Amino acid sequence: MPLFITSLNSGSNGNCYYVGNTHEAVLIDAGLSCRQTEKRMQRLGLPLQQVKAIFISHEHTDHISGAAQVARKHRLPIFITPRTLRQSRLEQSGLDLRPLRSNQPVSIGGITITAFPKLHDASDPHSFVIDYDSTKVGVFTDIGMACEQVIHHFSQCHAAFLEANYDEDMLENGRYPYYLKRRISGEKGHLSNQQALALFRTHKPTFMSHVLLAHLSKENNCPQLARDLFMPHRDGTEIIVASRSEETPVFTISAVPEIA
Template identity: 65%
Template sequence: MELCITSLNSGSNGNCYYVGNEQDAVLIDAGISCRETEKRMARLGLSMKRLRAIFVSHEHADHIRGIATLAKKYQLPVYITPDTLRSGRIVLNQAYFVPLQAHEPVQIGALTVTAFRKLHDACDPHSFVVSCNETRVGVFTDIGAPCEQLIHHFQQCHAAILEANYDEAMLDGGPYPYYLKNRIRGGKGHLSNRQALALFTAYKPAFMSHLLLGHLSKDNNCPRLVQELFSKHAEGTEVVVASRYAETPVYRICAGSMSAVPAAPMAYQTSLFG
C-alpha cells in the first residue's frame, strides 16, 4: 500500500509534516496554527477527518505551536514523551496525552510509526519512521549530526524528509552571533548542506523515490543552492526543497516504485559527517 506525504511547512517559523494512506494519516509535529494547517490541507485535497494522531519530535516552539488546538478540536491523541510535554509547557488535555517511547512501534490503522532518539539540543528529541506494509517514510529534521540509528533507518526509506539547514560558508560569514553559530553547528544543533549531502550520497538506497529537503535557514541557506547541490547526486530520486512559506505537493510513495510524479489532490469523504 502506498503512502502520501507532504510538508505543510518547514523552517524555524513552523514545521508540520503529513504522512498517510487512503484511510488514515498522522502529523509529525504541528508547529503552525490549527487554522493554517486546515487551510493548507484543504488546498491539497487532504481531509482533516483522516487525521488519527500527532507525533511530536521535541519541544521547540516551531514544532509544537498548533498541537493543543488541533488535539482539542479534532480529538487527536498526541504521542509525546513526558519530558517533552513538560519542557514544552504544552497545555494538553490528559485524555489526548499518549507517552511516546523510542523503538516501540505505534499502530495507527494500517500505519506503523516508530520513534528513535536523535542528536538535538532538546530534552528528549526523536525522529520518526512511518511505514505501511513495505513502504517506509522517514522524517529526519533538527539533527546535529547523523548517528548510527539515523543511518540505519535512512537506508530503509522509500522517501525521506531530511534537514539541510545551513550552508557552512553562509553561516560563517553571516550576521549571527558567535555563540549561535556554534549552537547551530555544534553537533546537537542542525544539519548542514554538506552533512545532509554526505548522508544522501553514502547511504541513499536505490529504491528511494523522493527526498524532501527541509528546515532550511532563512538567513544561512538558499533553496536554489540546495536544489542544485542535491540534484547533481539524485540518481533517479526526485529532490524537492520544502518551503518555509507554503505546502509542497502531495507525493505518492510506494515500495517498488520509482515514480516521481506528485499525487493529484485527493477528494476524501466526510556523528559521522561533522
C-alpha cells in the first residue's frame, strides 16, 4: 500500500511536509500559516480533515510558526519532545500536546511515525521516518552531519526529504558574516549539497524511488545547481527540488513497484 507525500514549503521561510495514505496523514513541522497550509493542500486536492497529527522536529520558527493555529483550528494533536516544548512557546491553553520520545514509534491509524535524534543547533532536534505497510519515507532536514542514525534510517527509505541547504563555494564566498558561515557549515548546522550527495551515493538503497532536495538556502544555493549535482548519480531515483515558495506535486511512494 502506498504513501502519498508532498512538500508544502521548504526553506528558512517555512517548512511543512505531508505524508499520508488514503485514510490518514500527518504533517511533519508546521512552519506555514494556517491559511497557506489550507490553500496549498486544497490546490493539491488533499483534505486537511485527513491530517490527524502534527509532529515537530525542533523549536526554530520556520518549523513551528503555524503549529498552534493549525492545531487549534483543526483540533490536531501536536507531538513534540519535552525539551523542544519548553523552548517552543507552544504551551498554550487549548492545544493537545503529546510527548514525543526518541525511537518510540507513534501510531496514527495505520501509519507509524518514529522520531530519532539528529545533530542540529536546537534543544532536542529529531528527524522522522514514516512507515505504512512496509513503505518508508524519511524526513532528513536541519542536519549538521550524517550521523549513524541518519545513515541507518536513510538506507531503509523508499523516499526521502533530504536537506541540501547550501553550496560550499557560495557560502564561503557569500555575504554572510564569518560566525554564521561557521554555524551553518558546522556539525550542528546544515547539510551542504556535497554532504547530501555523499549520503545519497553511499547509502541510497536500490529501491529508493524519490528524493526531494529540501531546505535550500535562498542566499547560498541554487535549485538547478543542486539538482544538476545529483542527476548523474540518480540511478533510477527521481530527483525533485522542494520549493521555498510553493508546494510540490503529490508523489506516490510504494514498497511494491507498479506493474506496467
